[in-house]
Amino acid sequence: SQQGEEDPQALSIQEGENATMNCSYKTSINNLQWYRQNSGRGLVHLILIRSNEREKHSGRLRVTLDTSKKSSSLLITASRAADTASYFCATDAETSGSRLTFGEGTQLTVNP
Amino acid sequence: GAGVSQTPSNKVTEKGKYVELRCDPISGHTALYWYRQSLGQGPEFLIYFQGTGAADDSGLPNDRFFAVRPEGSVSTLKIQRTERGDSAVYLCASSPLGQGGAETQYFGPGTRLLVL
Numbered sequence: 001s002q003q004g005e006e007d008p009q010a011l012s013i014q015e016g017e018n019a020t021m022n023c024s025y026k027t028s029i030n031n032l033q034w035y036r037q038n039s040g041r042g043l044v045h046l047i048l049i050r051s052n053e054r055e056k057h058s059g060r061l062r063v064t065l066d067t068s069k070k071s072s073s074l075l076i077t078a079s080r081a082a083d084t085a086s087y088f089c090a091t092d093a094e095t096s097g098s099r100l101t102f103g104e105g106t107q108l109t110v111n112p
Numbered sequence: 113g114a115g116v117s118q119t120p121s122n123k124v125t126e127k128g129k130y131v132e133l134r135c136d137p138i139s140g141h142t143a144l145y146w147y148r149q150s151l152g153q154g155p156e157f158l159i160y161f162q163g164t165g166a167a168d169d170s171g172l173p174n175d176r177f178f179a180v181r182p183e184g185s186v187s188t189l190k191i192q193r194t195e196r197g198d199s200a201v202y203l204c205a206s207s208p209l210g211q212g213g214a215e216t217q218y219f220g221p222g223t224r225l226l227v228l
Contacts (some may be wrong), residue, residue, distance in 0.1 A: 041201070041221045041222050042203065044219070045217065048215075098143065098145075098211070099145075099157040099169065100145075100157065100217065102156070104145075104154050105153050105154050
């Protein structure tokens, strides 16, 4: 079963705007990662945040983690048309060993 | 260096046939993972290898699915008596140490399997 749930399911914005995607999960986790996927093929790792971290930045990406609410958000600032993709959060639960459990993803469309 | 590669990129087969999907991980990566992704869904975990052994195969849906990694590098996912419901993109990933969610998993481009 899917641990993570992203919202919104789909997001359409204009170039230059910020995009915020949210992820909620059910069980206690060790780490949470965000991945990007173009055209339904391979996933590309974006950022990893550990359960004892609250915020992390990487370039135009900002990820927050609230373990009390079991939620995370991914913010992409100054979006570009090339950011158009599906974005997934993935968690490794404390009880699930090394497997990653992915949410259903947010489809982001950035219009030029 | 080369990333994770998967062959074939597309596979069309008939219901009831046997298929093998191959994954070449990044050289030196200890851990190898197989996931399955249906249209509009996130990837679902199938099996994880640490070296040659399957450390966690709890995601395999039934005994028609089997995977091997005999020399700790290349892995093959085998599906017997394929069913239409097996149609999906099969993704392989590898990571350096097998620390699960504590390290980046590097994904291949996937094999798109279509069972007619």
